[in-house]
Amino acid sequence: MDYHTPSTINEAINLAANAPGSTRFLAGGTDVLVQLRADIFTPDTLIDVKHINGVHDITQNRDGSWRIGIAVTGAEMSEHPSLSEAWPGVVEAMDLVGSTQIQGRATLTGNLCNGSPAADSVPAMIAAGMTATITGPDGSRELAIENIPTGPGKTCLAKGEMITSLTIPARGRHGGDAYLRFIPRTEMDIAVVGVAVNLQLDGDEISQARVALGAVAPTALLVPEAANAIIGTTLDEAALEALANAASAACKPIDDKRGTIKFRTHVAGVLAKRVARLAYTRAKG
Amino acid sequence: MIHVNTKVNGDDAEFLCDTRETLLDVLRERLNLTGVKEGCGTGDCGACSVTMDGRLVCSCLVLAAEAEGKEIGTVEGIANGEDLHPLQQKFIEYAALQCGICTPGILVATKALLEKNPDPTETEVRYWLAGNLCRCTGYDKIIRAVIDTAADMREAS
Numbered sequence: 001m002d003y004h005t006p007s008t009i010n011e012a013i014n015l016a017a018n019a020p021g022s023t024r025f026l027a028g029g030t031d032v033l034v035q036l037r038a039d040i041f042t043p044d045t046l047i048d049v050k051h052i053n054g055v056h057d058i059t060q061n062r063d064g065s066w067r068i069g070i071a072v073t074g075a076e077m078s079e080h081p082s083l084s085e086a087w088p089g090v091v092e093a094m095d096l097v098g099s100t101q102i103q104g105r106a107t108l109t110g111n112l113c114n115g116s117p118a119a120d121s122v123p124a125m126i127a128a129g130m131t132a133t134i135t136g137p138d139g140s141r142e143l144a145i146e147n148i149p150t151g152p153g154k155t156c157l158a159k160g161e162m163i164t165s166l167t168i169p170a171r172g173r174h175g176g177d178a179y180l181r182f183i184p185r186t187e188m189d190i191a192v193v194g195v196a197v198n199l200q201l202d203g204d205e206i207s208q209a210r211v212a213l214g215a216v217a218p219t220a221l222l223v224p225e226a227a228n229a230i231i232g233t234t235l236d237e238a239a240l241e242a243l244a245n246a247a248s249a250a251c252k253p254i255d256d257k258r259g260t261i262k263f264r265t266h267v268a269g270v271l272a273k274r275v276a277r278l279a280y281t282r283a284k285g
Numbered sequence: 286m287i288h289v290n291t292k293v294n295g296d297d298a299e300f301l302c303d304t305r306e307t308l309l310d311v312l313r314e315r316l317n318l319t320g321v322k323e324g325c326g327t328g329d330c331g332a333c334s335v336t337m338d339g340r341l342v343c344s345c346l347v348l349a350a351e352a353e354g355k356e357i358g359t360v361e362g363i364a365n366g367e368d369l370h371p372l373q374q375k376f377i378e379y380a381a382l383q384c385g386i387c388t389p390g391i392l393v394a395t396k397a398l399l400e401k402n403p404d405p406t407e408t409e410v411r412y413w414l415a416g417n418l419c420r421c422t423g424y425d426k427i428i429r430a431v432i433d434t435a436a437d438m439r440e441a442s
Binding site: 002003029030034050098102104105 | 287304305307326327328329331334337340341342343345346347348350351353394398412413414415416417
């Protein structure tokens, strides 16, 4: 295995595009190294992206949106006071990934590119309306997060392409987001179901909303039917019931040791209600 | 082989390693710092906890090559010569260990906690240590030792 530490995006892309055999990008390594050590996957070329300029930065743009560098760790996100204030759901979802030690290394971009359907940060990123800048030998493109995972362990990135930054939209006034997951213990587990809700209020009424589900399908899902169930409402009981039904209806889960199809489908609805209430309370301020 | 220059417990260190070797492998096998333990090797148990530029990490999930230019802290650097760190003294006093395999990682982790938060609640200590598994003690003595050390250190400062 060759190990490279490129100092620019171009250098990283050239390496990835022209390397013979398999390649992997290394940021926090909390998935890549597990696969390496377990002999599940050893790339011929490993490209450590942490020496590229700007990859460790969290910056707020003039329009209020945020740029998250691809090597920013979960711990760095949690420690950032104004990011947590603007997007608590995104920050808390990332913070749920692993232990203190994992938080010291794991990144949002890595959680996305690992392609796990149960990745905690991915539904929160989708609900927030985040986008990724993907750069390859033919230039850059901007994709919504929900379009990046294509199945368990798979993304739409082509050989030579890498995510070069993540963007969170401006929070705007009277907005709130939240993410909750179900696990059978209180810490250090993988989501059985994860739900993220992001909404914007006009007075007491929800003017915009995005609802995303994790661990109930081959990829995290954006569920417009669930969002439509609460848009134009004050999140009254009827709206919450419609939200729960829409969330459950969108589930296409598997049966496994962590949860059955029936359980996951039911819990998605229950959690959607809880998460929507939390996001609504946050939006009220 | 890759040539790596790093700093371990304040001292310059250099070594040659294969690209696939982890920081855990190198600390134990090449630098003879066997206080760092290998438990699961997948980042779940925390026995291999070290600090890298002050940040708590699992050394089994860090490539040795990534240590280039970094400052690594292990359990061997916690005591000041023969003088044990207050956490180490308190762990002995409280019998906060039995087989001892998890102890170096827990000492490194809790030292990092107290540097960040000198007055943690019991809940904060428990969540901070969620990634340090101990199969002997049931954790209570460890938690009490950490909280008591924190109180002593606050008084002393």
